[in-house]
Amino acid sequence: MKKKTIITTLLAMTLSAQGYPQSPNPMPTTRQATLANAHPLIPGYHPDPSICRVGNEYYIVNSSFQYFPGVPVFKSSDMTHWEQIGNVLNRNSQLPLKGASSWLGIYAPTLRYHDGTFYMITTNVGNGGNFMVTASNPEGPWSEPIWLQQQGIDPSLYFENGKCYMVSNPDNTITLCEIDPTTGKQLTESRGIWRGTGGRYPEGPHIYKKGDYYYLLISEGGTEIAHSLTIARSRDIYGPYESCPRNPIFTHCCMAAQDSQVQGTGHGDLVEDANGQWWMTFLAFRIYNGAYHHLGRETFLVPVEWDNEGWPVVNHGKPLQPVTKETNFAVLPQAAIANSAAKGFKAMGPEWVYIQNPDSTKYELRGNTLRLHGSRSTLTENEQPTFIGRRQQHADMTVSVTLDASQLKPGDEAGLTAYQINDGHCEVLVGKSADGKFYATVRYRMKNLEKTEEKVWLDSARQTLVLRATPDNYEFLFGKDEKSLQKLGTIAPQLMSTEVVGGFTGVVLGIYVTGTGSADFKSFDYRH
Numbered sequence: 001m002k003k004k005t006i007i008t009t010l011l012a013m014t015l016s017a018q019g020y021p022q023s024p025n026p027m028p029t030t031r032q033a034t035l036a037n038a039h040p041l042i043p044g045y046h047p048d049p050s051i052c053r054v055g056n057e058y059y060i061v062n063s064s065f066q067y068f069p070g071v072p073v074f075k076s077s078d079m080t081h082w083e084q085i086g087n088v089l090n091r092n093s094q095l096p097l098k099g100a101s102s103w104l105g106i107y108a109p110t111l112r113y114h115d116g117t118f119y120m121i122t123t124n125v126g127n128g129g130n131f132m133v134t135a136s137n138p139e140g141p142w143s144e145p146i147w148l149q150q151q152g153i154d155p156s157l158y159f160e161n162g163k164c165y166m167v168s169n170p171d172n173t174i175t176l177c178e179i180d181p182t183t184g185k186q187l188t189e190s191r192g193i194w195r196g197t198g199g200r201y202p203e204g205p206h207i208y209k210k211g212d213y214y215y216l217l218i219s220e221g222g223t224e225i226a227h228s229l230t231i232a233r234s235r236d237i238y239g240p241y242e243s244c245p246r247n248p249i250f251t252h253c254c255m256a257a258q259d260s261q262v263q264g265t266g267h268g269d270l271v272e273d274a275n276g277q278w279w280m281t282f283l284a285f286r287i288y289n290g291a292y293h294h295l296g297r298e299t300f301l302v303p304v305e306w307d308n309e310g311w312p313v314v315n316h317g318k319p320l321q322p323v324t325k326e327t328n329f330a331v332l333p334q335a336a337i338a339n340s341a342a343k344g345f346k347a348m349g350p351e352w353v354y355i356q357n358p359d360s361t362k363y364e365l366r367g368n369t370l371r372l373h374g375s376r377s378t379l380t381e382n383e384q385p386t387f388i389g390r391r392q393q394h395a396d397m398t399v400s401v402t403l404d405a406s407q408l409k410p411g412d413e414a415g416l417t418a419y420q421i422n423d424g425h426c427e428v429l430v431g432k433s434a435d436g437k438f439y440a441t442v443r444y445r446m447k448n449l450e451k452t453e454e455k456v457w458l459d460s461a462r463q464t465l466v467l468r469a470t471p472d473n474y475e476f477l478f479g480k481d482e483k484s485l486q487k488l489g490t491i492a493p494q495l496m497s498t499e500v501v502g503g504f505t506g507v508v509l510g511i512y513v514t515g516t517g518s519a520d521f522k523s524f525d526y527r528h
Contacts, residue, residue, distance in 0.1 A: 038262055038320045041281065042074060042082055044393030045296025045506030047223075048108035048154075048204070049281040051271045058271070059138050060281060060299065061088060061111045061120060065505050066100035067353040071109050071120060073138050079273060079301065084350050086139045088120050094145055096127040097356040101382060102421045102503030108204055108267060110156040111138075114164075119181065121166070123153045130155050130168065132184065146184035150177050154267075157181070158207040158237075165237065167193075167205045167216075174205045174218060176238060193239045196220045197230050197247050204267040207237070211310060216241055219266040223297065223504070226253045227266030229282065231312060250302075250314040252284070257319035261286050264297065265320070270304065270312070278304040280314055285498075288395060288471040292494035294420065295392055296506015345370040345524065353508065355379075355387045355419075362386045362513075369522050374412055374515035380445055382422035389419065389510020394528040395471040395493070399509050400482060402522040406461040408432040412515025416465040418474055418493075419508050423447050424501025426491055428465045428476035430458070432517075440465075440478045442489035446501055453489045467509065469493065 042049070048063040058079055064070035069087035076082045089095040089106070097105055109122035120142065121132035130152075131145040148155065152170030159165075164181040167174060173192040180187060196202035199220025208215045213233040221228045228251030232241035251257075252265045268282035281301050285293035302315040346368045363386075364371040370388070377383035405414050408431070415429025426444040433439060439455040440463060456478070466477040466485060474493055479485040494500065496507055509526070513519050 038260070040284075040286075040298035041080075041301045042299035043295070044298060044391035045508065046072065046299045046391070047283045047297035047504065048267050049283060049299040050108070050110045050156075050206075050269045051279075051281045052111050052113050053271050053273065054113045056274050058273075059111055059118075061109045062299065063106055063108050063122075063504070064089075064353070065102045065105040065107075065503075066097055066356055067105070067505075067508070068095055068097055068355075068357050069350075069353065070095045070097075070106045071122065072350065073111075075138070079279065086350050088133060088135075088140070088142050090140065090142075092357050094133060094142065095357070096124070098127060099382075100126055100356055102505040108154040110154075110206065110269075112157045112159070114159040114181075119157055121148075121155045121157050123155060123168075125153065132157070132181075134181075148179065148184050149186040150175065150179075150190050154204045156206045158209075160209065160237075165207065167207055169203045169205060169218075172202055174202060174216065176207075191238055193234075194218070194232050194241045197243055199226070199228060199230070199248075206269055208270055210306070213310060215270075215312075217268060217270060219268070220248070221251070221253065221266065223264060223266060223283070225263055225291070227251065227264045227284075228253060229266055229268045229280075229314070233310070244311050246311065246317075249312060250280070250282070252319050254319070260319060261288075262300070262320050263287055263291070264293075265300070268314075278306070278312070280304050280312075284320075286395075289492070289494050292497040292499050294493045294497040294507050295395065296498075297504075298506075345521065351390045352388055353390070355382070355422075355510075356384050358388075359384055359386070363388070366520075369520050370511075371518055371520050372414070372511065372513040373518045374408075374414075374513040376514075376516070378514050379417060379419060379425055379427075379512060380422055385512060385514070387417075387419070387510050387512040389417070389508045390526065392418070392469070392507040392509050394469075396469065397526065397528045398466065398468045399524070399526045400464055400466040401511055401524050402462075402464050403430060403511075404462050404520040404522065405430040405432070405438060407518045407520070408438075408461070408513075409515055409517035410434045410436060412513065412517040414513040414519035415511070416467055417510050417512055418467060418469075418496055419510055420496045420498070420501050420505065421503035424496055424503065426474065426476075426496065427512075428467065428478060428488055430461065430463055430465070430478075430519075431455075440488060442476045444489075444491050444495070446495055456486070456488065 046062040060074040069090035071088035074082040104126035107123040130148040133142040135142040152168035155168040178188040204219040228248035230247040265284040283297040375386040413431040417427035419425040438458040442453040468475040477485040
């Protein structure tokens with residue numbers, strides 16, 4: 001296959017999709033739900049979830065920051081099992097990411113459906129600001145960006161009586177205007193409608209209509225331990241908005257949740273299911289060995305009731321429970337989703353991503369083998385490196401790749417990396433020395449600190465590279481095959497956490513090549 005066709009093949013990414021285990025026995029809609037709500041709905045780095053329902057189908061989108069393609073789309077018919085069906089932004093013209101790190105790129109998207117059209121609105125921080133795209137099918141194709149005048153991050157849309165309203169948070173104020181959903185033209189002046197309850201960073205606004213009231217749901221406290229969800233309401237969309245007397249309506253920054261593994265709960269979106277039951281999807285992260293999270297902010301789901309005064313009560317007014325609990329909420333019929341077991345690269349699903357916009361000349365699919373041509377940019381330099389990977393979704397897991405590095409040039413390297421941000425990553429790699437000899441080693445990069453393990457000289461350029469992960473360790477191994485593996489080094493995953501190296505994402509496991517040569521990757525096997 002020609003080099004330039006690899007991007008088309010990989011970005012189509014519809015041959016297989018990552019599924020999640022499910023019970024083989026469907027549950028009727030009338031029985032009580034067993035809801036393991038302390039576990040992510042979509043695990044791994046899938047932050048800022050936005051949800052919408054169309055008929056009996058449900059869709060979720062997430063932030064993607066510096067990764068391409070951007071804004072993963074998930075589909076479900078039972079609100080429990082979710083299948084990634086694509087990515088909204090899969091063309092360079094939709095998603096410029098020059099210079100983006102995991103502090104920049106695509107922030108919180110909102111997904112809405114109105115009159116036969118899907119709308120996704122978001123912010124490209126560092127490359128253009130607020131824009132929206134449209135599609136008749138959430139699998140795409142999606143339109144070119146429609147750029148918007150009102151700025152502030154986390155924009156959202158609300159449709160009513162032939163009007164389209166946009167809300168975002170310029171100057172730490174939730175701000176509303178009316179726009180033309182076809183052209184993006186702003187039709188009314190921007191008006192501040194709420195500043196929250198006093199928590200820092202009022203953001204993530206969404207407007208809903210229930211009964212006589214417009215409800216404005218936002219996040220406050222920053223997307224860390226103090227994250228929380230607050231809500232206000234008004235009979236007029238422009239306000240004034242009355243704050244809920246129980247704000248925050250959901251947070252784990254409280255005594256009741258201080259011992260929970262799940263923290264940072266916030267950035268929610270409400271949806272009413274086909275049976276009239278309300279739910280809220282939101283982000284949170286799971287901490288390991290203290291207060292560290294390396295898997296990123298994940299997507300969770302909880303039930304919502306409405307009290308006699310017309311305010312929402314989230315998860316019975318309690319924090320997430322550490323074990324499966326019985327609730328009084330009926331669930332939808334359970335639906336089976338296929339789980340792809342493909343180890344090769346020919347059947348890659350939509351979960352695979354690049355760092356920034358990929359250079360199509362660097363990726364070449366040859367049958368089931370992926371040839372990567374090196375980039376002069378290292379992962380740390382972050383200038384369109386040759387890299388492709390997928391999110392780490394489990395604290396306990398093993399990933400292995402088979403590698404033929406014989407086409408590397410002196411000074412080149414190829415390897416398997418656990419990548420959090422451009423100055424926070426670690427990798428097991430095969431390199432070629434100036435005198436033409438091959439070696440294996442492990443390198444750790446944490447901000448301005450770097451360590452490389454002693455090189456092990458190889459008698460073959462064909463190697464298997466392995467990362468074994470537990471909540472306590474990343475263990476790096478190599479060998480001619482998985483039966484002859486040798487350990488090269490270990491590091492605590494906490495050193496790849498957001499708390500240590502920063503960023504808004506989670507660990508992505510990927511393969512890469514640096515230099516002027518190339519390397520062939522025969523397989524990529526992720527096992528939980």
